[in-house]
Amino acid sequence: MAVVLSLLARATPLPVPGLRAWVGGAWLVFVALLLLGLRDWIPPIASITLGNGALVLAYIVWLAGSAWHFGQRIDFRFWLAIWAVVLAVVTWFAYGAPSFRARVVIVAGLCAYIGIYHAYFLLRHPRATSRFGKSIGITLTTSWLGLLAAVYGLRALHASILPQGNSGLLTQDAIQIIYTSCFTICNLMLVIGFATMASDYVRALIEERSIRDPLTGAFNRLALRESLEREHSHSLRSQQKFCVVMVDVDHFKKINDEHGHLVGDRVLVHLCERMQTLVRSRDVVARFGGEEFVIVMLDTSLPEALQAARRILSEATHLGDTSLPSFTISLGLAEWSVEDGSIDALVSRADAALYAAKVKGRNRLEIAENPVPSGPPPVALTPT
Numbered sequence: 001m002a003v004v005l006s007l008l009a010r011a012t013p014l015p016v017p018g019l020r021a022w023v024g025g026a027w028l029v030f031v032a033l034l035l036l037g038l039r040d041w042i043p044p045i046a047s048i049t050l051g052n053g054a055l056v057l058a059y060i061v062w063l064a065g066s067a068w069h070f071g072q073r074i075d076f077r078f079w080l081a082i083w084a085v086v087l088a089v090v091t092w093f094a095y096g097a098p099s100f101r102a103r104v105v106i107v108a109g110l111c112a113y114i115g116i117y118h119a120y121f122l123l124r125h126p127r128a129t130s131r132f133g134k135s136i137g138i139t140l141t142t143s144w145l146g147l148l149a150a151v152y153g154l155r156a157l158h159a160s161i162l163p164q165g166n167s168g169l170l171t172q173d174a175i176q177i178i179y180t181s182c183f184t185i186c187n188l189m190l191v192i193g194f195a196t197m198a199s200d201y202v203r204a205l206i207e208e209r210s211i212r213d214p215l216t217g218a219f220n221r222l223a224l225r226e227s228l229e230r231e232h233s234h235s236l237r238s239q240q241k242f243c244v245v246m247v248d249v250d251h252f253k254k255i256n257d258e259h260g261h262l263v264g265d266r267v268l269v270h271l272c273e274r275m276q277t278l279v280r281s282r283d284v285v286a287r288f289g290g291e292e293f294v295i296v297m298l299d300t301s302l303p304e305a306l307q308a309a310r311r312i313l314s315e316a317t318h319l320g321d322t323s324l325p326s327f328t329i330s331l332g333l334a335e336w337s338v339e340d341g342s343i344d345a346l347v348s349r350a351d352a353a354l355y356a357a358k359v360k361g362r363n364r365l366e367i368a369e370n371p372v373p374s375g376p377p378p379v380a381l382t383p384t
């Protein structure tokens with residue numbers, strides 16, 4: 001399982017935060033099982049102390065991997081201190097006052113605790129839930145973490161109260177064989193869970209990149225077209241109005257020429273961020289190309305859109321404490337009409353209004369002419 005996860009980590013097209021730690025944890029589980037399995041052939045210090053140490057460390061490293069995956073850090077000093085104490089206590093119960101029962105209760109109890117903590121962390125993390133709900137990887141990982149913690153908990157309880165609990169995992173009795181199988185399956189499924197989380201992450205990132213403009217983070221033209229088509233057919237059914245605003249930076253070429261393209265890029269990023277804060281979160285801000293943006297204001301009539309567009313004209317160019325050169329923008333606003341036969345016709349009207357704003361001196365807002373009815377009215381895409 002460690003080999004498979006390592007190969008997967010090498011094959012991922014994009015770096016996945018936390019994946020290296022998950023790979024490291026899988027190798028530690030492998031080392032731990034090897035050392036514990038070689039109990040009769042290697043010195044107890046290697047088998048008992050290092051074997052249990054590697055096992056506990058594996059679960060801490062897996063937890064750290066999940067925290068990194070979501071851009072967080074665990075308190076390593078705290079966890080390493082716990083690890084060191086457990087190692088010392090296990091060594092004491094191996095040499096000072098030998099007690100297999102005490103070692104099992106301590107190690108299995110701690111592993112159960114880490115498993116529950118890890119599952120709880122994943123379940124409660126706000127970024128673990130996307131707009132599609134919990135990812136398959138997280139569901140899988142938390143389920144198997146819960147099961148693994150339950151098996152460890154049972155093992156600790158069993159060792160502390162029942163006489164058979166005092167026998168080693170590798171003993172040939174039925175209950176120990178069940179424990180060994182459960183540990184193996186849970187650890188294997190956990191590795192599959194981490195691999196699925198990694199692939200969920202890569203897929204989500206690729207999906208996100210396919211609809212976003214890499215410079216500004218605004219939606220790209222593909223996403224814009226999809227959202228316009230969605231709104232257009234929704235409006236054909238419901239007659240609910242929506243508006244399109246075209247925004248263009250005035251004399252942007254001059255900004256590039258005088259300050260350089262990097263400053264020009266920062267102006268675009270700044271403008272985009274400002275516009276996103278000035279519209280509702282469900283409105284769509286997209287980069288149409290170059291220094292031109294399109295905002296789709298969903299379920300919005302002309303008077304409401306006019307208010308928002310005026311706000312954008314006056315406030316989107318505020319520089320705050322940035323070191324950017326001052327700039328202005330021009331806007332063209334068009335309200336969807338049933339006479340717009342297609343979304344291209346609507347966008348063309350907004351573009352024409354933008355052109356009018358440029359011709360009239362820039363740094364202003366123009367409203368598009370009503371569409372000229374041509375031919376029969378468009379047919380609704382789905383029956384009303």
Ligand SMILES: Nc1nc2c(ncn2[C@@H]2O[C@H](COP(=O)(O)OP(=O)(O)OP(=O)(O)O)[C@@H](O)[C@H]2O)c(=O)[nH]1
Nearest residue numbers: 248249250251252253254256261262264265290291
């Ligand atoms: N920095 C930067 N510049 C870009 C980017 N995309 C396009 N441009 C530049 O934007 C400029 C657009 O210039 P024009 O189309 O002449 O428009 P303008 O200078 O804004 O003039 P008006 O729109 O008429 O006010 C060109 O110089 C492009 O090279 C980009 O991503 N980053």
